[in-house]
Amino acid sequence: MDLKGWDNLGRNLDDKLHLQFKGLIEYLANPTLVNGRTWSNSLQTDVAAAIGVNSPGQVRTIKRVLEQMGIINTSSLNQRTVPTAASVITSLGEVLLALVSIEERLAEISSHSPQVRKSIETMYESFYVKALIHYYYPDGARKSDSDKPFHPLQATIKALHKYHSLDKWEWYLLNTYVLENDNPAQERQLDESIQLYRSRQVNLSMENVIENEKGHQYYPQYLSLSGLVTFQKSGRGWERMELGRKYTDVINCILDKNFTHCFFNSQPVQVNEGNELHEDEQEEAVEI
Amino acid sequence: MNDVNPLVTANELADKTIVENATKLINLLGVKSRVEQPSLIQEGSGAYNVGTTINSRNKWIEVLKVDEFNMVSGAIEWTPLKTRFSNMLPQKDEYVLPFLEKDLICKGVYKISADVTENGSTLLIQLELESEFSQPVKLPDLLANQGLSTDLKTALMNEEE
Numbered sequence: 417m418d419l420k421g422w423d424n425l426g427r428n429l430d431d432k433l434h435l436q437f438k439g440l441i442e443y444l445a446n447p448t449l450v451n452g453r454t455w456s457n458s459l460q461t462d463v464a465a466a467i468g469v470n471s472p473g474q475v476r477t478i479k480r481v482l483e484q485m486g487i488i489n490t491s492s493l494n495q496r497t498v499p500t501a502a503s504v505i506t507s508l509g510e511v512l513l514a515l516v517s518i519e520e521r522l523a524e525i526s527s528h529s530p531q532v533r534k535s536i537e538t539m540y541e542s543f544y545v546k547a548l549i550h551y552y553y554p555d556g557a558r559k560s561d562s563d564k565p566f567h568p569l570q571a572t573i574k575a576l577h578k579y580h581s582l583d584k585w586e587w588y589l590l591n592t593y594v595l596e597n598d599n600p601a602q603e604r605q606l607d608e609s610i611q612l613y614r615s616r617q618v619n620l621s622m623e624n625v626i627e628n629e630k631g632h633q634y635y636p637q638y639l640s641l642s643g644l645v646t647f648q649k650s651g652r653g654w655e656r657m658e659l660g661r662k663y664t665d666v667i668n669c670i671l672d673k674n675f676t677h678c679f680f681n682s683q684p685v686q687v688n689e690g691n692e693l694h695e696d697e698q699e700e701a702v703e704i
Numbered sequence: 705m706n707d708v709n710p711l712v713t714a715n716e717l718a719d720k721t722i723v724e725n726a727t728k729l730i731n732l733l734g735v736k737s738r739v740e741q742p743s744l745i746q747e748g749s750g751a752y753n754v755g756t757t758i759n760s761r762n763k764w765i766e767v768l769k770v771d772e773f774n775m776v777s778g779a780i781e782w783t784p785l786k787t788r789f790s791n792m793l794p795q796k797d798e799y800v801l802p803f804l805e806k807d808l809i810c811k812g813v814y815k816i817s818a819d820v821t822e823n824g825s826t827l828l829i830q831l832e833l834e835s836e837f838s839q840p841v842k843l844p845d846l847l848a849n850q851g852l853s854t855d856l857k858t859a860l861m862n863e864e865e
Contacts, residue, residue: 511722518729535729542725546718549711666717672710679711 417609419588419624421631422557422568427481429544429638434516436478437487439467441513445501455493486550487512490684511543544642545663551638552679558628562595565680568635570597572645573659573670579610581658584632585620586610591631597676
């Protein structure tokens with residue numbers, strides 16, 4: 417049985433990305449640095465140097481993650497208009513910016529209060545709940561197999577609600593068969609494959625994963641940060657995920673049969689800039 | 705047809721959680737609006753912690769001078785002293801705020817444990833002052849201190865009267 421992960425953006429959500437986002441906004445807030453340029457290769461190269469990444473390609477990847485999380489406005493960085501911090505950042509992005517600034521300030525004054533640390537982590541968690549509600553694949557969960565817009569959180573929560581938990585291989589089965597939200601035929605395929613796996617009629621390992629073999633790392637990492645899904649860890653990785661208990665009300669909204677209809681109707685038309693993700697624009701995935 | 709939009713509700717719930725958690729964090733860091741101050745003076749070990757507020761927009765710093773201190777209830781009476789600073793926030797060890805109290809001289813800010821928000825609201829900070837029991841500082845010596853602002857000197861002179 418072949419397994420495939422959903423596409424990923426090749427970017428971890430971590431302190432590094434938070435600081436890169438802050439660096440991007442600070443750069444755009446300075447008209448002298450932007451110097452009347454639109455989102456050209458020249459501006460991307462300078463932003464790359466300012467935020468400490470190697471290439472404009474990595475800046476584009478960071479931009480895409482931030483857009484898909486609702487942290488910066490979609491297509492606000494384009495080749496037609498000169499960007500400013502205000503035109504790019506969303507209200508959710510302002511929350512992240514404030515959080516990063518507070519963290520930096522606390523580090524400067526050497527404040528190590530465990531209570532403050534815990535409070536900041538909780539704040540990040542609620543921030544990522546909101547970000548993951550925004551997050552979706554506009555061009556398909558796996559471009560090689562589908563071009564339909566896809567909301568991975570809804571598909572994940574629906575599967576976890578039905579199956580109570582998913583182990584790593586069941587997660588790959590979900591990624592392999594479910595590429596559209598609320599597609600009965602795909603959900604039936606998932607159901608059959610999970611029955612086969614749970615009745616031990618098939619054995620699965622990483623050798624079965626033939627595409628997007630980091631599929632068990634990037635998106636589960638995002639889920640873990642939000643607390644919407646909790647993970648049972650095993651060694652350096654995880655072995656089982658289940659629905660978190662802190663955000664039942666949000667989860668119930670996502671399980672609502674009208675959720676995906678409302679979500680996709682609310683999305684702006686995407687401007688395809690034709691920037692494909694290259695291997696060198698990805699970074700090594702961090703285990704949960 | 706269900707009138708409730710689950711996406712809107714999910715976003716509202718997420719926003720509510722962000723606001724609640726941000727409020728907890730802000731309270732933990734001690735950010736208060738101008739009308740919620742002042743903080744009370746607390747007894748510290750080896751040093752007296754003095755409630756202060758700094759307002760970055762109007763550029764003033766306020767220190768509460770203890771008038772009467774009770775070991776059971778803490779500060780019973782206090783006087784706000786206000787002084788201005790030029791264009792930079794006072795940094796650690798940068799400001800010297802000599803402070804007159806019966807049998808007690810507090811001098812030298814040696815710890816600033818928080819910052820000021822930029823939207824005009826103020827963040828309560830704890831300035832921990834070195835303290836030692838000694839003879840009170842004479843007012844003329846205090847007024848001769850170059851580091852004191854005119855406002856603070858005026859306030860001190862008024863206190864003396």
